[in-house]
Amino acid sequence: MQVIYSAIMGLVQGLTEFLPVSSSGHLLLAEKLLGLLGYQNANSMALAVMLHMGTLIAVAVIFWRDWIEMLRHPIKNPTLLLLFVASLPALVLVVLLGDWIDGLFTGWFLGISFFVTALFLVLIERISGKRKGSPVVNDAVTMPRAVIMGLFQGIALLPGVSRSGSTLLGGVSTGLSRGTAAKFSFMMSAPTILGSFLKEGKDAIEAGGLSSLISVETLVGVVVAAVSGWLAIRYMLKLIERISFYKFALYVALVGAAVIVMQLTGFAGFPPLAWPGAAPQPLG
Numbered sequence: 211m212q213v214i215y216s217a218i219m220g221l222v223q224g225l226t227e228f229l230p231v232s233s234s235g236h237l238l239l240a241e242k243l244l245g246l247l248g249y250q251n252a253n254s255m256a257l258a259v260m261l262h263m264g265t266l267i268a269v270a271v272i273f274w275r276d277w278i279e280m281l282r283h284p285i286k287n288p289t290l291l292l293l294f295v296a297s298l299p300a301l302v303l304v305v306l307l308g309d310w311i312d313g314l315f316t317g318w319f320l321g322i323s324f325f326v327t328a329l330f331l332v333l334i335e336r337i338s339g340k341r342k343g344s345p346v347v348n349d350a351v352t353m354p355r356a357v358i359m360g361l362f363q364g365i366a367l368l369p370g371v372s373r374s375g376s377t378l379l380g381g382v383s384t385g386l387s388r389g390t391a392a393k394f395s396f397m398m399s400a401p402t403i404l405g406s407f408l409k410e411g412k413d414a415i416e417a418g419g420l421s422s423l424i425s426v427e428t429l430v431g432v433v434v435a436a437v438s439g440w441l442a443i444r445y446m447l448k449l450i451e452r453i454s455f456y457k458f459a460l461y462v463a464l465v466g467a468a469v470i471v472m473q474l475t476g477f478a479g480f481p482p483l484a485w486p487g488a489a490p491q492p493l494g
Contacts, residue, residue, distance in 0.1 A: 212427045215249040216257055220431035223261040224268065224438030227403075228396060228446055230334075230375030230458050231465075232327055233265075235320055238369055239469065242478040255414045260428040262407040264435025269400045271436075272443045276397065289397070292351055296360035296394075297401040303364045311367050318481040321473055323370025324466030330372070330379045331459035338382045348385070351394045355384045359391070363398060370466070373399065374446075375458075388450045396443055 222240045226233040241254070270277065280290040304311065314320075351359075362380030366373035374395050381391025414423060446453075473483040 211249060213430050215244060216427040216431035217434050218244065218249070219257060220261055220264060220434030221438050223431075224265060224435040224440075225442050227265045227399065227435075227439055228268075228374055228442035230327070230331055230372045230378060230455065231462050232324065232366075232370050232372040232375070234315070235324055235327075235370035235372075235465075237261075238315065238320060239465070242480065246478055255410065255417060256423050256425075257428055257431055259407060259410045259414050260423060260432050261435045262403050262410070264432040265439040266400060266403045266407060267432070267436040268439030268443060269396060269403070271440060272447075273393075273397055289351070292353065292356040292394075293398060293401060295353060296356040296363065296398050297405075299357075299360040299364040300367060300402060301405070303367055315369050316481050318473070318483065319368065320370045320480075321466050321470035321483060323368045324462050324469060326365075326368070327370065327372045327375050328459040328463040328466065330375045331455040331462065334375070334379050334382055334388075335455040335459070337379075338388050349387050349390050351381075351386065351390065355381065355386060356394075358384050359394065359398065363402065370469075372462070373402070389447070392446055392450045396446075 219237065219240060222236050223233055226236040237258075244250075276289065280287050284290050314323075359377045359380040362376040363373060365371055366376045374392075377395040377398060378388070378391050381395060382388060386394075411423065469480070470483060472478055472480040476482070
């Protein structure tokens with residue numbers, strides 16, 4: 211049972227980390243729904259840590275040439291510096307608002323966050339759609355563009371707000387093409403995922419020891435997350451200029467509406483809907 215649970219969570223993590231639908235929101239939703247079916251994990255903290263490793267492997271493999279080039283020529287190639295700068299806004303927000311953000315992971319704000327993601331996806335389609343057929347001038351990530359994409363990544367700390375969707379919006383709103391914005395967005399995920407892996411890994415080791423991170427269940431989750439993450443990145447990079455973000459927006463909005471219904475009815479143990487600053491205690 212735990213192997214199946216880990217495989218499902220790995221699939222959710224890998225696909226939704228890079229598709230613009232919110233991995234944190236879908237993992238929270240999947241955890242509650244799988245609980246209704248009797249699927250549980252005795253060490254969910256360790257599994258969450260290792261799933262981050264899976265998606266980190268996917269990013270490392272897809273962009274391995276870029277990583278090597280950045281490390282070999284850090285001065286000539288400014289991407290490493292741009293990624294560092296883009297990671298700062300989220301880091302500052304975690305330091306300043308970490309406890310408040312952690313409180314959102316009970317699920318009480320999840321339905322609203324999915325609608326925020328849907329709005330972001332509609333804006334991506336509207337902004338990039340207006341430029342269809344027109345050549346993109348200066349389609350390169352600059353320092354100001356990296357800062358803006360980093361600020362949008364900070365918004366995605368809210369569970370239910372897609373990191374890839376929000377950073378894509380930040381990129382296209384500055385004039386980047388979808389393809390360039392998507393590639394930098396996916397590469398931006400590496401420092402974020404690595405930071406989460408180190409922070410949560412430290413907590414997991416303190417709670418259950420290093421051995422808690424290594425088990426058949428967690429390794430299954432890592433492999434599934436890595437493979438599905440690789441597939442999701444490949445899909446997005448190949449079809450990014452042609453896919454309609456309206457379809458993703460409709461899907462996320464429907465998920466958000468379903469979550470709000472669950473919150474209003476208390477289904478699956480979702481806490482009641484509330485506004486920031488008035489977080490209720492989880493039900494049951």
